[in-house]
């Protein structure tokens with residue numbers, strides 16, 4: 112493929128991303144699957160441009176505005192600005208790539224050439240950019256990020272948008288042991304190190320097609336961010352427990368809960384999405400889990416009511432804005448606004464209340480999001496606790512000592528009632544975890 116055809120393909124993918132709610136990685140996968148004739152290095156170049164433009168979007172848009180008329184804030188405009196600002200190439204060179212020939216993008220217009228002339232020679236960063244633009248943060252979210260991260264806000268938000276690490280969880284249910292898996296991967300020339308916080312994780316040097324490896328096929332490893340591993344460990348699921356994973360999705364955390372239960376007791380996966388629960392089934396089978404039930408939620412679900420006051424552990428991995436996963440989904444940050452946030456927080460509060468009813472006296476309700484925003488985290492949990500006397504927050508350092516340090520992990524990196532993980536501090540995706548315990552005596556509301 113010529114460079115011009117790669118750029119045309121990147122523009123097509125970015126247009127498709129803008130036209131759908133599906134995550135960018137799915138859109139890109141589909142695009143490439145439908146075009147199997149595209150070779151490996153071309154795929155890499157297309158993906159690199161697509162991810163680069165998505166990660167640099169705020170700064171590209173700032174330059175597009177500055178360049179005046181000629182470039183639009185759309186897929187073509189952003190790719191043109193990206194080439195001008197990051198490829199060290201002049202306008203004549205860009206015109207050779209955008210020449211309208213077969214497989215190339217349509218030829219440059221005069222206004223486009225003029226606008227590009229105002230960009231060429233500049234780098235992507237500029238001292239005149241507002242901090243939110245420099246950090247690639249949507250404007251409406253910046254004050255919220257400042258409230259969470261204070262003086263570290265720029266470093267924190269930049270890290271949220273940088274490239275993600277690639278982590279695996281080792282699965283003892285399938286007979287895996289961390290040191291043995293490291294040795295096996297090393298023999299296949301895949302360097303892996305133990306994760307620094309999770310006692311059951313491995314960090315690879317970069318993203319790898321692990322689904323081709325025997326350790327993945329026979330369920331000894333799973334792809335899971337270290338932050339997600341920690342959230343699951345903090346649930347403290349134990350053999351013989353009744354554990355409910357109330358927003359189980361495709362089962363990422365259910366797999367980890369099942370491992371902690373050693374296949375003893377009952378693990379119930381709920382979700383509103385049948386497609387996700389179906390994907391969970393495949394993963395549960397591969398991981399050797401045989402004590403899990405999957406249930407699609409419907410309104411007024413009787414099976415939830417039957418579990419009232421029965422569960423030892425209920426995990427609520429709530430649907431959220433995903434600000435903590437921008438490293439993996441850079442497109443997601445542009446999909447929300449204050450209205451969408453208000454809808455999400457209303458649903459989080461409702462889900463937490465429904466899930467709470469299933470917890471038995473002495474049992475625990477664990478609320479998790481992969482967002483760093485106070486609206487979705489402390490505000491939800493504190494609002495819930497303010498209206499019930501049945502639950503109290505267990506300080507996260509206490510839970511961590513029981514569930515992470517006791518398994519060979521380090522001391523808790525946080526104090527206070529809740530845990531907030533973020534890439535700039537912990538090298539994980541952004542996560543929030545609150546552990547609430549139902550008392551035996553006081554209030555049952």
Ligand SMILES: C[S@@+](CC[C@H](N)C(=O)[O-])C[C@H]1O[C@@H](n2cnc3c(N)ncnc32)[C@H](O)[C@@H]1O
Pocket residue numbers: 339357358359360361362363364365381382383384387408428429430431458462
């Ligand atoms: C953060 S994702 C779960 C990820 C999953 N726990 C994992 O570790 O892979 C949130 C899930 O909540 C589900 N969900 C959305 N609304 C829900 C509701 N009202 N009740 C239960 N689950 C819901 C979504 O379908 C989605 O799968």
